Amino acid sequence: MPQNNYEYFLLMPQIIIAVGIVLSVLIEITTKKSEQILPWFSIAMFFGTAFYSVFNINQNFVLFSGMIEVGGKPAIFNFIFNIGAALVVLSSIDYLKKYGTYYGEYYILIQSSVLGMMVMSGAKDILMIFMGLELMSICFYVLAGINRKKLSANEASMKYFLLGAFATGFIVYGIALLYGATGTTSIQNLVENFVTYSSNIIFVLGFVFFLIGFSFKIAAVPFHMWVPDVYQGSATTVTSLMSTTGKAAAFSVLIIVLTAVFTFNAPNVFRPYFATISALSMLFGSIVAISQTNLKRMLAYSSISHAGYMAIGLAAGNMFSVAGIIFYLAAYAFMNIGAFTIISIVEGEDDSRTDFDSFSGLNDKSPVLAATMALFMFALAGIPPLAGFFGKYYVFIAAIQSKLTWLAILGVLSSVISVYFYIRVVVVMYFREASEDFKINISPYSLIAVVIAAFFILVFGILPDTLMNVILSALP
Amino acid sequence: MILDYIPIFLVIIVSIIFGAVVIFSSTLFGPQRPTKIKLMPYESGKNPVGTTHERISIKYYLVTMMFIIFDIEVVYVYPWAVEFKKLFGEHGIFAFIPMLIFLVVLELGFLYLYAKGGLKWD
Amino acid sequence: MSSIPMEYYLILSAFMFSVGVAGVLIRRNAIVVFMCIELMLNSANLSLVTFSSYLGNPIGQVFVFFVMTVAAAEAAVGLAIIIAIFRNKKTVNIDEINIFKW
Numbered sequence: 001m002p003q004n005n006y007e008y009f010l011l012m013p014q015i016i017i018a019v020g021i022v023l024s025v026l027i028e029i030t031t032k033k034s035e036q037i038l039p040w041f042s043i044a045m046f047f048g049t050a051f052y053s054v055f056n057i058n059q060n061f062v063l064f065s066g067m068i069e070v071g072g073k074p075a076i077f078n079f080i081f082n083i084g085a086a087l088v089v090l091s092s093i094d095y096l097k098k099y100g101t102y103y104g105e106y107y108i109l110i111q112s113s114v115l116g117m118m119v120m121s122g123a124k125d126i127l128m129i130f131m132g133l134e135l136m137s138i139c140f141y142v143l144a145g146i147n148r149k150k151l152s153a154n155e156a157s158m159k160y161f162l163l164g165a166f167a168t169g170f171i172v173y174g175i176a177l178l179y180g181a182t183g184t185t186s187i188q189n190l191v192e193n194f195v196t197y198s199s200n201i202i203f204v205l206g207f208v209f210f211l212i213g214f215s216f217k218i219a220a221v222p223f224h225m226w227v228p229d230v231y232q233g234s235a236t237t238v239t240s241l242m243s244t245t246g247k248a249a250a251f252s253v254l255i256i257v258l259t260a261v262f263t264f265n266a267p268n269v270f271r272p273y274f275a276t277i278s279a280l281s282m283l284f285g286s287i288v289a290i291s292q293t294n295l296k297r298m299l300a301y302s303s304i305s306h307a308g309y310m311a312i313g314l315a316a317g318n319m320f321s322v323a324g325i326i327f328y329l330a331a332y333a334f335m336n337i338g339a340f341t342i343i344s345i346v347e348g349e350d351d352s353r354t355d356f357d358s359f360s361g362l363n364d365k366s367p368v369l370a371a372t373m374a375l376f377m378f379a380l381a382g383i384p385p386l387a388g389f390f391g392k393y394y395v396f397i398a399a400i401q402s403k404l405t406w407l408a409i410l411g412v413l414s415s416v417i418s419v420y421f422y423i424r425v426v427v428v429m430y431f432r433e434a435s436e437d438f439k440i441n442i443s444p445y446s447l448i449a450v451v452i453a454a455f456f457i458l459v460f461g462i463l464p465d466t467l468m469n470v471i472l473s474a475l476p
Numbered sequence: 477m478i479l480d481y482i483p484i485f486l487v488i489i490v491s492i493i494f495g496a497v498v499i500f501s502s503t504l505f506g507p508q509r510p511t512k513i514k515l516m517p518y519e520s521g522k523n524p525v526g527t528t529h530e531r532i533s534i535k536y537y538l539v540t541m542m543f544i545i546f547d548i549e550v551v552y553v554y555p556w557a558v559e560f561k562k563l564f565g566e567h568g569i570f571a572f573i574p575m576l577i578f579l580v581v582l583e584l585g586f587l588y589l590y591a592k593g594g595l596k597w598d
Numbered sequence: 599m600s601s602i603p604m605e606y607y608l609i610l611s612a613f614m615f616s617v618g619v620a621g622v623l624i625r626r627n628a629i630v631v632f633m634c635i636e637l638m639l640n641s642a643n644l645s646l647v648t649f650s651s652y653l654g655n656p657i658g659q660v661f662v663f664f665v666m667t668v669a670a671a672e673a674a675v676g677l678a679i680i681i682a683i684f685r686n687k688k689t690v691n692i693d694e695i696n697i698f699k700w
């Protein structure tokens with residue numbers, strides 16, 4: 001019940017998306033032309049929400065008796081989610097036409113998943129985390145299998161669903177134990193009494209269950225089994241959404257529950273856990289990616305190793321590392337969405353042409369695509385002065401500040417390994433003859449998405465301090 | 477502590493023994509002259525057709541699933557209805573509007589299902 | 599109710615959770631795996647209600663409402679996915695659903 005009706009106005013970003021979902025459902029029911037209307041409606045909504053969030057970044061409030069936070073850190077996450085989703089929608093328009101499988105649910109599900117992420121990133125109560133997580137995950141399960149006639153999409157969807165629901169089971173059980181140990185689900189209470197609770201065995205056990213569940217969602221080793229299959233089997237645009245914004249949402253929750261460690265310098269009792277999963281993820285992802293022949297699968301393993309780099313920040317656990325993680329997530333969202341969009345342009349019907357061979361001689365067919373793909377690959381590899389480099393740089397610096405030099409060294413080592421398979425894409429595009437003869441129909445909408453992503457990567461790479469100052473000013 | 481439960485165990489044991497005695501005494505003492513018609517499953521006097529383990533059409537599943545989704549709303553409506561008088565006293569019309577929004581959104585989902593032909597049987 | 603110690607409920611809940619996890623890891627039928635996941639959620643519900651009752655605050659019971667709703671939504675989506683795969687492949691055995699190397 002509203003103590004103050006003004007609270008609804010402060011919750012504007014979430015309300016825009018929620019009302020938009022209702023309107024989209026009505027559009028889908030009433031008109032036959034929803035295929036032309038819905039994508040533009042969604043894009044307008046996402047851009048509106050993104051810019052509303054950015055311009056209200058200084059209005060930091062906790063609303064509805066400590067349930068949800070707006071402004072500040074959630075505003076930055078809202079920007080990442082909404083711009084990412086807008087680019088994905090832009091690249092989906094012609095991709096769905098190519099496959100001839102348009103279902104009106106597609107855009108509505110993307111909108112709902114974004115709403116879930118926004119609830120997660122602003123959560124101030126474990127109940128909100130849970131509701132947001134499930135709203136996002138259930139939409140992703142359906143989106144992964146949206147192409148329901150295709151067996152590979154079915155398989156991806158089922159694997160994602162079974163392992164995602166398994167992770168949810170862990171999260172709920174962890175929440176039950178946390179509630180038993182603390183007697184409340186408020187994050188505020190969790191943050192204030194974190195040090196006292198850390199010696200309570202039930203609390204630590206519950207927290208570890210919670211972290212295991214979220215390690216599934218961020219795709220960290222040893223909870224990564226679903227990642228390659230799901231990323232390869234799902235539609236390429238859907239993969240780009242769930243590998244970037246989904247990961248960002250899961251990290252936003254980890255940052256929220258560990259606020260005590262980051263902001264108030266509580267001892268990071270979970271540091272061994274994060275250090276282990278991050279070291280394993282970085283090395284495993286980078287080494288296994290070398291042997292891949294399918295580009296989507298290669299990017300899936302690269303996604304695992306990027307989860308490892310970001311988890312270094314969680315292990316480091318200081319204020320600077322949070323800013324580093326958020327910077328990294330923003331950069332990673334644009335690099336990965338760009339790369340997957342280019343794959344979705346080159347891809348033919350029926351999953352064909354996603355191998356390295358199909359990209360051979362891409363420079364002769366389309367210099368623009370080859371150049372932007374090279375840019376995204378260099379950014380993912382972390383070559384300066386692109387955004388990917390600064391993401392890694394800030395996280396590694398934070399690790400060294402927290403005396404985790406060995407983890408930073410492992411990170412650098414794994415980056416060096418990963419350069420091999422990213423550069424291989426560039427070599428194939430520029431220095432090999434085209435092995436297959438096919439014509440690429442470049443969709444103008446997808447190309448706009450690629451250009452926007454490339455623009456953000458260059459801006460974040462050339463002016464990293466600007467973004468970093470915005471992030472640091474938004475943190476409490 | 478555990479002694480408190482002895483009456484329950486006694487009831488369980490007695491009821492098992494009583495049930496067993498009643499069932500088996502009729503087969504033990506009663507006359508048995510089985511014929512084919514007597515052994516047939518009871519189908520209101522008709523001859524039974526087909527097997528007892530029949531597969532049910534997948535459409536039945538879809539309707540059941542929809543029922544479960546729209547049935548679970550009661551979890552939220554029921555506590556609200558129980559507390560409604562108190563809430564109305566404190567918040568006036570604002571006790572009513574959130575539930576109205578919730579139900580409208582829910583029914584919109586139902587409308588979507590209907591418009592997409594989710595309830596068509598064939 | 600208060601004469602039964604809290605540990606009994608928690609041990610039962612932990613046992614149910616373990617059965618669920620073991621079932622997910624061992625069973626090969628997608629529907630049975632899904633049932634085991636539901637068992638995990640229900641064991642968490644049992645813990646939540648127990649804590650709620652012994653701590654004397656209603657938050658845990660409210661949480662259970664939400665977990666139940668989410669479990670229903672998950673069941674709808676999950677069974678739909680399993681039906682979609684059954685239509686294409688005519689099996690729900692996880693070992694036979696292996697286009698990608700696992």
